[in-house]
Amino acid sequence: MEPDYVCPQCRSRLSSVTGSLLCERCGSRYPVKNAIPDFVVEDLSVSTHPILRSVSRIDRLAKIYETQLWYPIVYHFYGGLFIPSVNEEVNMITEMIDASGGIGLDVACGTGMFTRSMAKEMRFVHGADISMGMLLKAREYTEKERITNVSFALAAVEKLPFPDAAFDGLACCGAFTCSLTPRMH
Secondary structure: OOOOOOOOOOOOOEEOOHHHHHEOOOOOEEEEEEEEEEOOOOHHHHOOHHHOOOOOHHHHHHHOOOOOOOHHHHHHHHOOOOOOOOOHHHHHHHHHHHHOEEEEEEEEOOOOOOHHHHHHHEEEEEEEEEHHHHHHHHHHHHHOOOOOOOOEEOOHHHHHOOOOOOOOOEEOOOOOOOOOOOOOO
């Protein structure tokens, strides 16, 4: 199943051209690198927002994110010792989505832990994240596990490249959450 992307700027359908996706309406072009379309296109390392500038550190974290060196330690540090295991949580979330045979979206998918679990139950799953390092690791895991009903895109959550009402189920788990809007006084 070929992903159906829309331009995050004007919401028009995108055409595939050599090495990129093109919006014929507004002229925006989104490069495709390592089979992952880049809908962010700006250099986050020079962003005015300090959290976005730190994405390169998240890219480096991808190498150990699903190993015993990171995820279970941080998971239990923040959640406590008696919370379900990481695998139990992944299974619970996948069951809660309850969109068997449908199309899914995993926002802030990271290394694709929930994406891969969702793909076992759904017809197709899209994973979106702001970290190319995490997405490359996610693609590596899906290839290793021979999961073929997924696609990944580099995208900001406030500008997702998908048509409206395209999904039967959605997950956003383990995301690095922050507000990018100013405080209201």
